[in-house]
Amino acid sequence: MVMPTLPSYAATQVIVVGSGLAGLSAASQLASHKIPVRLLERSTKLGGNSIKASSGINGAPTKYQSLATPDAKFYEDTVKSAGPAFISSENSQRQKLVETLTSSSSSAIDWLVDEKGIDLCTVAQLGGHSLPRTHRGSGQLPPGAAIVTTLLKDLRTNPLVQVETSCIVTKIIQSQGQATGVEYTFGGEKRLLKGPVVFASGGFAGDAHGMLAKYRPDLADIPSTNEPRPGSQNLLIDVGAQPLDMNLVQVHPTSFVDPKDPSNPLKFLAAELLRGEGGLLLHSGKRFVNEMETRQHITDTIMRILPAKDTTSSLRQWDVTLVLDEGCYEAAKSHIDFYLWKGLMVKTTVGDLKDSESAIISIQDYSDMAAGRAEDPYGRKAFAHWTLGQVTLESVVYVGRITPAIHFTMGGVMFNERSEVLDGNRQPIKGLWAAGEVTGGLHGENRLGGSSLLECVVFGRIAGDQASAFYKKL
Ligand SMILES: Cc1cc2nc3c(=O)[nH]c(=O)nc-3n(C[C@H](O)[C@H](O)[C@H](O)COP(=O)(O)OP(=O)(O)OC[C@H]3O[C@@H](n4cnc5c(N)ncnc54)[C@H](O)[C@@H]3O)c2cc1C
Numbered sequence: 041m042v043m044p045t046l047p048s049y050a051a052t053q054v055i056v057v058g059s060g061l062a063g064l065s066a067a068s069q070l071a072s073h074k075i076p077v078r079l080l081e082r083s084t085k086l087g088g089n090s091i092k093a094s095s096g097i098n099g100a101p102t103k104y105q106s107l108a109t110p111d112a113k114f115y116e117d118t119v120k121s122a123g124p125a126f127i128s129s130e131n132s133q134r135q136k137l138v139e140t141l142t143s144s145s146s147s148a149i150d151w152l153v154d155e156k157g158i159d160l161c162t163v164a165q166l167g168g169h170s171l172p173r174t175h176r177g178s179g180q181l182p183p184g185a186a187i188v189t190t191l192l193k194d195l196r197t198n199p200l201v202q203v204e205t206s207c208i209v210t211k212i213i214q215s216q217g218q219a220t221g222v223e224y225t226f227g228g229e230k231r232l233l234k235g236p237v238v239f240a241s242g243g244f245a246g247d248a249h250g251m252l253a254k255y256r257p258d259l260a261d262i263p264s265t266n267e268p269r270p271g272s273q274n275l276l277i278d279v280g281a282q283p284l285d286m287n288l289v290q291v292h293p294t295s296f297v298d299p300k301d302p303s304n305p306l307k308f309l310a311a312e313l314l315r316g317e318g319g320l321l322l323h324s325g326k327r328f329v330n331e332m333e334t335r336q337h338i339t340d341t342i343m344r345i346l347p348a349k350d351t352t353s354s355l356r357q358w359d360v361t362l363v364l365d366e367g368c369y370e371a372a373k374s375h376i377d378f379y380l381w382k383g384l385m386v387k388t389t390v391g392d393l394k395d396s397e398s399a400i401i402s403i404q405d406y407s408d409m410a411a412g413r414a415e416d417p418y419g420r421k422a423f424a425h426w427t428l429g430q431v432t433l434e435s436v437v438y439v440g441r442i443t444p445a446i447h448f449t450m451g452g453v454m455f456n457e458r459s460e461v462l463d464g465n466r467q468p469i470k471g472l473w474a475a476g477e478v479t480g481g482l483h484g485e486n487r488l489g490g491s492s493l494l495e496c497v498v499f500g501r502i503a504g505d506q507a508s509a510f511y512k513k514l
Pocket residue numbers: 057058059060061062063080081082083086087088089090091092093094095096097098184207208209210240241242243265266267269271272308309447448475476477478489490491492493494496
């Protein structure tokens with residue numbers, strides 16, 4: 041069949057919407073092909089939620105993993121975590137998407153480390169992963185900030201790339217079925233820009249009263265780890281993009297309840313690596329779950345078996361204590377020092393814990409499991425850097441109060457392994473690509489920790505390559 045040729049039009053750039061990691065990865069790739077880029081960001085600040093990422097980015101196999109045999113289980117773990125949504129008939133793309141994500145993960149790490157010079161040498165095992173594969177640096181800077189600031193610095197010195205803030209994209213312009221530009225506002229003034237479009241506008245986990253209220257009204261009173269901002273998926277849906285999995289919202293099991301401001305709906309994330317490096321969870325002094333299970337499982341367990349408790353506001357939040365010992369502290373020092381400084385965690389003793397009589401027994405049991413003297417009834421196998429052997433009332437621990445909070449939206453616009461945005465007939469909408477949290481279908485029912493930064497790099501770079509090839513033919 042001869043494909044009809046698309047009408048060409050005058051464009052002097054590719055447009056990237058959003059300055060999170062997906063947008064920055066796409067822009068970097070476009071710039072590497074010597075394509076002019078206009079990156080539009082609605083906020084006054086750059087970096088989106090990506091800059092807040094604190095646990096790391098997945099990659100397997102990589103030279104940093106130090107495993108006896110190379111890690112070949114990333115695909116399997118991702119499918120397992122995605123759950124029944126993975127095999128649903130709605131999207132035959134799911135398998136290809138997960139294959140692309142996992143098989144491109146080691147080259148994504150290589151790109152960040154070898155080409156961009158970002159330190160990602162420390163590897164942790166997060167919940168739902170069967171092996172350690174989440175990479176971060178060895179220094180103080182959290183991985184999201186390290187990656188975003190490096191890419192941004194690179195782009196800002198590239199004369200081909202124009203990064204503009206306070207530009208709210210309000211519409212995708214279409215001509216004869218292809219996306220040919222965007223409408224946006226700057227300082228209240230409406231502007232037009234022509235060019236192929238890469239959409240990297242993030243998720244809607246911070247859109248409590250808009251998209252969240254529409255797709256998951258039951259979560260309306262739960263706090264969030266995301267910056268409050270409206271979701272932008274509708275702009276894509278307006279030009280025919282097919283929404284997928286919009287009701288699948290990840291509630292992260294561990295965000296800090298700040299003792300100074302407990303009723304603030306915006307929560308600081310208690311990074312997953314705190315559990316990954318050996319931390320345990322207590323309620324009324326007792327463990328209740330395998331802390332290395334998926335986020336979904338831990339959240340469901342907290343919400344199902346523990347009473348929601350908040351004395352100060354209408355928020356629905358819980359009272360769970362995260363506990364780490366000195367060994368875990370050393371492994372996650374830069375994170376914990378920051379949380380101590382913010383007043384989100386305290387250094388204390390077992391004797392000073394709430395419900396200390398139960399807590400000392402629970403922590404001793406946990407120490408015995410970590411030392412191989414006992415089996416965990418909840419099935420935890422990896423205890424990472426937990427070193428406390430004999431637990432006494434004087435044993436030093438690092439603790440914080442945590443609660444589940446809305447964290448990530450698995451749903452978004454349907455796309456394929458070439459980052460093309462798909463319409464209701466599963467056909468690509470010409471001139472339009474998407475990457476990052478704005479897309480749906482990749483993670484199924486539960487995103488694995490570390491896989492979002494990864495999807496931004498993998499599909500952002502693919503979008504950059506594809507849009508570059510398209511632009512050259514205009
Ligand atoms: C606290 C926290 C910690 C996290 N930790 C990790 C982690 O360790 N590992 C991991 O893999 N994931 C982590 N995540 C998830 C991950 O950071 C995000 O899912 C991911 O970074 C999303 O990247 P993105 O580029 O798609 O969107 P974002 O980074 O959110 O960027 C989207 C950008 O688009 C802009 N935008 C939106 N609409 C418009 C519009 N209409 N016009 C112009 N601009 C627009 C937004 O202002 C924003 O700057 C974390 C998330 C949070 C909140």
